[in-house]
Structure formats: C-alpha cells, structure tokens
Amino acid sequence: MENIIKQIKKGAKHTRLxxxxxxxxxxxxxxHMKANPVxxxxxxxxxxxxxxxxxxxxxxxxxxxxxxxxxxxxxxxSFAAENTVPGDALFPVKVYVNESVRGAVAVTPKAKADxxxxxxxxxxxxxxxxxxxxxxxxxxxxxxEKNLERYAERVKNRIEKFDEDEDGDDAVETASRLSKVYNSxxxxxxxxxxxxxxxATSTSTxxxxxxxxxxxxxxxxxxxxxxxxxxxxxxxEKKHKELKEKYRKDKDNESEKDSPKISPKTLDKxxxxxxxxxxxxxxxxxxxxEEIRSTVTTTKExxxxxxxxxxxxxxxxxxxxxxxxxxxxxxxxxDAD
Amino acid sequence: MKTNxxxxxxxxxxxxxxxxIFRHCVFRVSDREKAKDLAQGTFVRVWDYxxxxxxxxxxxxxxxRIANNLIIDEYxxxxxxxxxxxxxxxxxxxxxxxxxxxxxxxxxxxxxxxxECLPDKYREALVMRxxxxxxxxxxxxxxxxxxxxxxxRIHRAIEKLxxxxxxxxxxx
Numbered sequence: 325m326e327n328i329i330k331q332i333k334k335g336a337k338h339t340r341l342x343x344x345x346x347x348x349x350x351x352x353x354x355x356h357m358k359a360n361p362v363x364x365x366x367x368x369x370x371x372x373x374x375x376x377x378x379x380x381x382x383x384x385x386x387x388x389x390x391x392x393x394x395x396x397x398x399x400x401x402s403f404a405a406e407n408t409v410p411g412d413a414l415f416p417v418k419v420y421v422n423e424s425v426r427g428a429v430a431v432t433p434k435a436k437a438d439x440x441x442x443x444x445x446x447x448x449x450x451x452x453x454x455x456x457x458x459x460x461x462x463x464x465x466x467x468x469e470k471n472l473e474r475y476a477e478r479v480k481n482r483i484e485k486f487d488e489d490e491d492g493d494d495a496v497e498t499a500s501r502l503s504k505v506y507n508s509x510x511x512x513x514x515x516x517x518x519x520x521x522x523x524a525t526s527t528s529t530x531x532x533x534x535x536x537x538x539x540x541x542x543x544x545x546x547x548x549x550x551x552x553x554x555x556x557x558x559x560x561e562k563k564h565k566e567l568k569e570k571y572r573k574d575k576d577n578e579s580e581k582d583s584p585k586i587s588p589k590t591l592d593k594x595x596x597x598x599x600x601x602x603x604x605x606x607x608x609x610x611x612x613x614e615e616i617r618s619t620v621t622t623t624k625e626x627x628x629x630x631x632x633x634x635x636x637x638x639x640x641x642x643x644x645x646x647x648x649x650x651x652x653x654x655x656x657x658x659d660a661d
Numbered sequence: 662m663k664t665n666x667x668x669x670x671x672x673x674x675x676x677x678x679x680x681x682i683f684r685h686c687v688f689r690v691s692d693r694e695k696a697k698d699l700a701q702g703t704f705v706r707v708w709d710y711x712x713x714x715x716x717x718x719x720x721x722x723x724x725x726r727i728a729n730n731l732i733i734d735e736y737x738x739x740x741x742x743x744x745x746x747x748x749x750x751x752x753x754x755x756x757x758x759x760x761x762x763x764x765x766x767x768x769x770x771x772x773x774x775x776x777e778c779l780p781d782k783y784r785e786a787l788v789m790r791x792x793x794x795x796x797x798x799x800x801x802x803x804x805x806x807x808x809x810x811x812x813x814r815i816h817r818a819i820e821k822l823x824x825x826x827x828x829x830x831x832x833x
Contacts, residue, residue, distance in 0.1 A: 328822045329791055332688075332776075335769040336792040339687050340680040341697075349701050350675060356705055357671070362664045362712045 447472040492571030499564035506557035691773040783818035
C-alpha cells in the first residue's frame with residue numbers, strides 16, 4: 325500500500341512546469357489581464373488583505389488586537405455609562421451591560437438579593453439626579469420612578485421568597501438593607517424639597533461628588549416623588565420589623581447562632597429619644613454605636629465565639645428586644661462589660 | 662493605483678501556485694498538455710473574478726476549487742466523447758491500450774496510467790491528499806463532502822490501485 329503512495333509522491337515531486345513553460349503561461353495570462361482590466365467602479369472595495377479579516381485563518385495577531393481594543397473601549401463606555409439617568413444615550417448600557425455583568429457575579433440567592441437592593445439604590449440615585457435637574461422633561465421622572473418601583477418589587481419578592489423558605493437571616497437582612505437605602509435617600513429628597521438651598525452629595529459607589537443646587541428645588545413633581553419614597557420607606561421598615569419579630573423567636577431556641585444581624589443604620593431621631601433609661605447600662609451612647617458598628621462589620625468572624633459563651637446574658641436581653649432595636653449592640657456591650 | 666495592487670496580487674499568486682495547480686491537473690487527467698491548458702484556464706478564471714473587484718480570502722483554496730471544477734468539466738467532456746474507452750479501463754482487465762502505455766513509459770507514466778483507471782471521485786480525493794498535501798478537512802470543504810466520505814474514498818482508491826498494479830503484474 326505504501327509503495328503506491330510513495331510512488332505517487334515521488335512522481336509528484338518531479339512534476340512541475342519548466343521555466344519556459346511557466347513564463348509562457350504567464351505572458352498568456354498578462355495578455356488576458358490587459359484585455360480584461362479591473363473594472364473601475366469597485367476600486368474602493370479592493371484593499372490589501374486585511375489582517376483583521378475573520379476569514380483569514382492565520383491572522384491571530386490582527387484579531388487579538390481588535391479584541392483588546394474592543395475590551396478597552398467597552399470598558400470606557402461602561403465607565404461613562406455609570407452616571408447616566410433614564411433619557412441619556414448611555415443609560416441602556418448602564419442597565420443592560422454594566423448591571424448585567426455585575427449581577428452575573430451574584431450566585432447565591434442572598435448575593436442576588438443584596439445586588440438587587442443595590443439596584444434599588446441606583447434607581448433612587450437616578451430619581452434624585454433627575455429631580456435635581458428642573459429642566460428635565462417630566463416623563464423622564466415618571467420613567468425613573470417606575471423603574472424604582474419595579475426594582476423595589478423585585479427586592480420585595482426576594483424577601484417574600486426568603487420568608488417562605490423560612491430563611492430568616494436573609495429575609496431580615498435584606499429587609500434591613502432595603503430600609504436603610506430608603507432612609508438615606510429619603511433624607512436627600514427631603515432636603516431637596518425644603519425651601520432652603522442645599523448641598524447634596526451623590527451616593528454613587530466610587531466617588532462622592534458634591535452637587536450644589538443654586539436654589540430650592542421644591543416643586544410639585546418632587547413633592548410627589550418624595551412622598552412615594554417616604555411611603556416605600558415606611559413599608560420597608562414595617563416589613564423589616566415584622567420579619568425581625570418573626571425570626572426573633574427562632575433565635576431564642578438557638579444558642580449557637582452566628583453573627584448577629586446588623587440593625588438599620590439610620591434610625592429616626594424620635595426612636596432614639598424613646599430609649600428606656602434601664603437600657604443605658606447595656607446600651608452605649610449613639611456615637612459609640614457607630615464605632616461598634618464598624619468593628620462589627622470587620623470583626624464579624626471573631627464575634628460568634630464570644631456570643632455563644634454567654635447564653636445566660638442573651639436570655640435576659642431578648643426580653644428587652646421589644647423596647648429598642650439595638651439588640652446587637654447590647655450583646656457586644658454586655659461582653660464589653 | 663488600485664489596478665496595480667490587484668495585478669500584483671494576481672501575479673504573486675501565479676508565481677506561488679502555478680506549479681502546484683499544474684501538478685494537480687497532471688495527476689487528475691494524466692495528460693501533460695491538457696494539464697497545462699487546465700492550469701492556465703484556472704488562472705484566467707481567477708483573474709476574471711479579481712478584475713471585478715471581488716476579494717479572495719484564501720487564494721490557495723480558491724485556486725483548487727476552480728481547478729477542480731474545470732477538471733470535472735473535463736471529465737464530463739471525456740465521458741461524452743469516449744464512453745467505450747472508459748468502459749475498458751474500468752474493467753477487470755486493463756485495456757490493451759493502457760498496457761502498451763505502461764510498457765513504453767517510465768514509472769511516473771505508470772503511476773499516471775494507474776491513476777487514470779480510478780473512478781473520478783476516488784482519484785480526486787487521492788490526488789488532493791497525496792499529491793497536493795491537502796488535509797482531509799480541506800478536501801471535504803472543497804468538494805462539499807463529509808470528511809468521512811473523503812477518508813473512505815482515499816482508502817478505496819489505494820486499494821483499487823494496489824489491485825490494479827497486481828493485475829498489471831499478472832498480465833506481464
């Protein structure tokens with residue numbers, strides 16, 4: 325079998341056009357070329373075979389350069405899209421590209437819930453930005469508010485789902501985050517709607533950019549927006565409280581519960597004033613609360629052992645939970661005694 | 662000027678591939694003169710294509726495709742003209758005419774003669790594989806067949822050649 329092939333290959337090696345034959349053929353071809361010149365119209369279409377063409381099989385260099393440039397440009401566009409609001413050209417990029425990509429990283433339901441709360445915050449920021457620009461067309465404000473509602477719905481559904489699955493921790497924490505978000509942004513809108521000129525800070529994640537408003541932005545549109553946000557905030561806080569109540573009972577039975585929940589960041593000032601005197605023993609002052617809270621977030625991992633060591637103290641504290649919502653701090657305060 | 666660019670590209674392709682295309686034709690039609698005509702015809706067609714401003718991404722593949730088409734046309738012509746001749750060659754006994762050819766020519770001619778006895782499709786695959794050095798994948802692409810079909814044809818071509826050459830030996 326191989327002989328045949330060898331024979332063929334050998335023959336092939338010795339088969340070629342003689343120099344004379346080759347030149348003769350070339351001249352014939354040139355004659356033909358002259359007789360049939362390139363047609364004029366398609367000049368512009370002709371070019372050097374592009375190193376970027378996908379059809380060339382060996383141009384990895386060209387294609388990889390294109391890919392790198394594309395990624396860089398895409399990165400720039402995404403970055404620029406971050407500050408857009410509904411109505412801007414790049415807003416779709418913000419929602420469908422940036423947010424999809426960042427959302428894709430969230431795998432667990434909890435991570436997804438956290439991301440969705442973040443999304444609500446973004447929608448709130450957009451509402452604020454639009455409210456701060458009085459010359460914006462009114463429908464955009466509608467759109468922004470609708471978006472806000474939609475994303476808020478999603479978060480609420482998540483909370484419901486956690487509740488159904490008896491996942492107390494996630495439900496409570498998500499609810500608390502949501503109320504937190506509403507709280508901080510309600511404040512901004514409140515300020516905006518007051519009759520005083522104000523300085524607002526944008527709460528975007530990467531930078532804090534102070535935005536100075538020349539005059540008050542109080543108007544009808546913004547008042548309705550503010551009211552809506554207030555209502556939403558109220559609902560969120562109510563839900564949070566409900567869930568806390570519900571799952572608090574479960575915690576009584578578990579003495580080895582992991583790190584405690586982080587309570588809502590911003591409390592109404594009125595609630596602070598209601599603090600019963602008897603709790604002062606265990607409750608640190610408000611300023612210290614902030615300190616502790618920061619240590620809570622960073623030392624969460626080391627917290628559990630300390631908590632479980634004092635089950636007795638916990639029982640006592642649980643009874644006092646109804647009074648205030650700063651149970652978490654009490655536990656630490658108790659240990660810090 | 663753009664015309665120059667096109668012309669340059671074409672002539673460059675000619676310099677690079679003329680021999681390969683010619684060789685391919687030789688092994689396909691077993692006739693040197695005819696092979697020259699076919700090779701020239703191939704390049705003429707390529708020029709006609711390029712002169713219309715159309716781009717060619719893969720010159721080599723394009724050339725083989727054109728050449729193959731021309732060769733197939735050639736087969737059809739041959740078939741129409743000399744059915745009797747074909748019948749003799751494909752039979753169990755190699756025709757007297759072929760034997761005479763083999764006796765007088767050298768080994769290379771013997772190879773060509775043997776190849777001519779193969780069915781067209783077998784020869785096509787075999788030549789592309791072992792004369793042109795194309796991969797089975799490329800051949801499949803060119804001829805619009807599956808790789809499996811090509812592999813089978815190559816294998817059968819070799820088997821048939823073996824059988825034919827043994828027969829030739831017997832006849833001696």
